[in-house]
Amino acid sequence: MDSAPRTAAALGIDFGTHHTVATVLRDDGRRHQLLFEGTPLLPSGIYIDYEASILVGRDAAREGRRRPERYERNPKLRLDASSILLGDKDVPTRDAVAAVLRRVIADCGTAAGVPRSVTVTVPAGWGPARRHIISDAAASAGAADPVLLPEPVAAARYFAEVLGHGLAPGQTLVVFDLGAGTFDASAVARTDTGYEVLAVDGSDRIGGHYLDQALVDYLGGRFAGSEERAAQWAALLDPDAGAETLRQRFVLYDEVREAKERLSRHASTEIAVPGFAVEELLTRAELELLARPLMAQAVEITRAVIREAGLAPEELAGLFMVGGASRMPLAATMIHQELGVAPTLIEQPELVVSEGAVIAPAAPRPSPPETPPAVPPFTPAAASLSTPPLSTPPHTPAAGAAVPEPVPFPQAAPLTGVLPPPPPQPVKRSPRPFTLVVFGLIVALVLGLLLSELINRGDDDEGGGTGLEDPDTSETASDPAPTPSDLYEGDLVSDWAAVEIVDVESAAGSVTVATDAAADLGDCLVDIRGTDTAEYGIAVPCDQFTLVGLWASDTYELWVYKEQAFEDGKVTTFDTTPVSGEVYWDCPQSRQYCQDQGGEPGIRGTYTDPGSTIGTAAVGSVYELSCYEIAEEITPRGEEAEGFHDYHPGKAASDLMIQVEVPEGAGYLPFVWLIVDPADLNSVGGLTECQDHITAS
Incomplete structure (x- = not known):
């Protein structure tokens, strides 16, 4: 039985689009996630019943499946509206948010005692209107003097204090926050007194929610070939349909979101589409093809933020990926490819921000007593985004309470790409x-x-x-x-x-x-x-x-x-190390030469003849690679200014043709169309030349 006082020194809340997460700091210094029905993820949706009571979390989700017109799945996406229509009642947006925060504060009181301080994290790029809604909602939910903390500052605290990366004053960390409904990139510098947000940018149109919609649209395209199935699909997505259809649509989006999460761990999965008899197969390659445009926007925003902070990527102390949607392997791969920075990603990135909200930053050098803090905390009266608040003064524990020390957190290895680096080649031995x-x-x-x-x-x-006997007559001759x-x-x-x-x-x-x-x-x-x-x-x-x-x-x-x-x-009998390559072809509408081929590279039957095409390679396809041949110069090649276009940005021109296995037999793909090692775009992963003889070394 827990003998510690059932009081909470502080509560940190990360109010998210799909889920809300909270971390409790007790008076004795212990820090732990607040559990809601056995899980740290509380659904952010709300439901209004016939008595005008608002339900939150899994209770709301359960009732919402029965009466979807009374359910709002993502109230965080509705902050720009004054109210939300649930059933026949308009619920003020502030009250909708307050209902979620009230549930968190109440559960904290049950588990650890009523918190003496409450910190709610918000995107650093939010303006005062949205911040005031959150702060007013927190006060309405029972938080006395709630503090708003920028999410990247909370993430930087976690990076430095929990992961132990030791950010020194003057060093800068980039936080890549990819959530369900928003994306934010922030450059956060460590100062003598805390943290400072040097630059921030983001988008409300990038996130897991929008990838879900892209997947739904993609599935709909599979039914377009049949008039009957196309009509059935259109009815499923009809915004004016009745409650039964709305229920099916909720099930569809749940299926799509769960399939997307499974594809972060597996190469393929199936989606059960409500109202359709068959399950639809979905592969990671298809998901990444749909996600690539969104991820490309996120990477470009991140690049711009690094530039705005006056830094080069190699000057960063790190790039920390947070938010549930950042778990998708493609996100880390594209960051590494485009920025040349190996990002850090932990096993549960959705828990980072709430935990960082209750970590008191250990400042390397305390400020003199007469010097006020460089940046005030977020409060309802905080200044506008032009001077965003950057850190929160550490909470002072009660008399006799220990100051919390950073607690080790299970950390997964940073992601560096979809494919592992090639194994080291055996050392060649010289003749004795x-x-x-x-x-x-x-x-x-x-x-x-x-x-x-x-x-x-x-x-x-x-x-x-x-001399020797004639071999035809000799009795000593042998075969x-x-x-x-x-x-x-x-x-x-x-x-x-x-x-x-x-x-x-x-x-x-x-x-x-x-x-x-x-x-x-x-x-x-x-x-x-x-x-x-x-x-x-x-x-x-x-x-x-x-x-x-x-x-x-x-x-x-x-x-x-x-x-x-x-x-x-x-x-x-043994197998050589498998080497695989993913097809990538940078072929926008403006590049006519590859559009003429349908936007997909051709597979040659012989490596020497460009006219021996036996098929095409869909972008995102993964092939087992055997070896390479050296062909004559492969064209077009060179820089855009010279009238040519690279097949893959960042790859050098190459005359290698890679042998791949296709149903028609052995085929050949130009190496410039294949990604073998995302960390080194010009690596062939240890492949040898196809026509080389096997020799000893």
Whole structure:
């Protein structure tokens, strides 16, 4: 049983579009998320019943499915309206927000005691009208002297104090806040007394809510081919439809939002569309194709904010991604690609802001007593956005209460892209000096024997000596020694012991093999066969060797044997490291040469002939890559000013054609159309040349 006093020193509330999150700071310094029916995410929707009482959270969502005309799912998106129509009653927007905040404050009182201070976070780019609605709603909900704190300041506190990145005075952090209904990018500088927002910009048209709508529109396009299904879809989205249709539409948007979240973890999922018998398959590639325009806007806004702060991306202390929608892998990938900054993203980015709201920043150097704070906290009487409030004075705990220390938070590794970096290639081994000496002696011996045989044959031709017998009549003549390719017939008997393979370490274009042979055993032979490549009789050191020139994403069989001896069962099968590439083609309407091809790059049947097209590669498709060929110069190429257009911004011109597997067989895509490693656009991920022979190194 909790013996600590059931009082709360502070409560931080992040009032969001889809969900509201709150963090409690107790008098004894403990900090934890406030749970609502077992989860930290409280639905922000409100419902008005027939007695004009307002329900909040999951109760509102449950009733809203039955009476959707009485339910508002996203009151934060309605702040610019004076009231919200629920059923037959107009509810003032301030009262709608107050209902959500009142539920949070009440649950805090039950769990930890009535908070003595309440901080509500708001976007840094909001003007006074929206801020006053929030502050008035918080006061109406029971918060005495509520404080409004810019969301990026709360995020910066979390980055420095909880994650322990140690922002020093003068360093700047960019906060990339992608929520359900809004996006904000802010440059936040650490000062001697707290934090200062240097620049901020954002959009109310970027966020998970708008991606949901894009997904709904995309699904509707699948039904356009049938007149009956198109009419059924139109009826489902009819804004003037009855309550039953409205209920189905709510279910549709719930399905789409959940599918979007699943695609952050899986490559594909299915969506059950209300009223349609079949489930619709949706892939991550399709989602990212729809999300890319929104993410591109967000990245450009972020770039502009960094520039406005007078910094270059490499001068930042970090780029911190917060907000539930930032969990989508494409967001981090595009940031890394376009800005060259590896962003930081934790496992639960939607919890960052509320927790940062109750963290007292540990200022490196306290200000002199006579110096007022550089920037006041947000209050209803705060100045306009031209001088936004940037930090909140730390709450003073009650007498005897410990000052809270930063608590470690489970942190996921920062995202760096959709595809992992290619594995390191095995170190190529130089020939051993001992092997070179032995090889030289063997060559000298063989040359000596050949010279001796020629001399003897010369003697035989002259009728002298006792040279070799005619092979057709000699009783000592033997059949020619079998070649390595003959060994697979299973009819060779030998006294030589086969070498046992004990370890195989494969990469994209190579394999390193260790055997049980002694280091002084000398050289062995290797036979290796892949799907379309094979080499026989490769001379290698018996104990350990590396083969190069393999194809990626392939399965190989490999034999190691001494001389020409082979025993059944001394074979190993392994797969080389899969290498995949995602198709990307920068082909807007203004670029006629690629529009003429339908906006999708062609797949060649042969890498040398541009006219051998066997199909097209849809943008966003992912292919398994095998190897590359060097073609003649691929055109068009070069800079826009020269009359050409890059296929992929940021990629260098390349004459590589990458072999991909397609239903028609092996096809070839120009490398400039493929993303193999988002962190290095010009990396081929360890692929080797298709026509190279497999050799030992």
